[in-house]
Amino acid sequence: MEVKEAIEKRNSIRAYEDKPVPEDKLMRVLEAARLAPSGHNSQARKFVVVRDDERRQALGRATGGQYHVHTAPVIIAAVAMKPEELMPCGIPTSPVDLAISLDHMTLAAVEEGLGTCWIGAFSQEEVKRILQVPEELSVINLLTLGFPAEAGRPKNRKRLEDIICYETYK
């Protein structure tokens, strides 16, 4: 699949088939995260793959009961191992690094016929407790993964001319 096609086809999927994700598909999705770039190539990231039913239900509750989190067969938590680190530009490195990995996974998932949804609405404290993530680390986002049980929607985006300017900020 062309990258362009994967980008165009990716949608947030909020309904999943009650069907496990085959191991080879999951591994190809995770491999996309492994290959993603990171600042200084520090790779200070860990991905907790959750398939256990009870733990998924607990994560669902930690997201305020988002239905698709309860029903997705796989939930991946993206953990920053150096959450305090800043880039010279003053911006935290870890949300950028982890977002790239997550986005790589969302696109790899499309190629595997799988759907994903980023989950940023969750209790940091609760998710860390459920996944036994050490206190000093941060969970940047969760990602649901599974076979889609809904069709993609047309993208609702601003026009290119509304988000691009040339030479100086306008």
Ligand SMILES: Cc1cc2nc3c(=O)[nH]c(=O)nc-3n(C[C@H](O)[C@H](O)[C@H](O)COP(=O)(O)O)c2cc1C
């Ligand atoms: C950082 C981030 C956090 C998000 N958190 C949630 C979430 O908690 N629950 C949810 O259903 N969707 C969540 N989304 C999905 C967005 O709502 C979705 O990407 C956006 O509406 C555009 O739709 P699309 O992904 O189908 O193109 C999140 C997306 C991003 C990038």
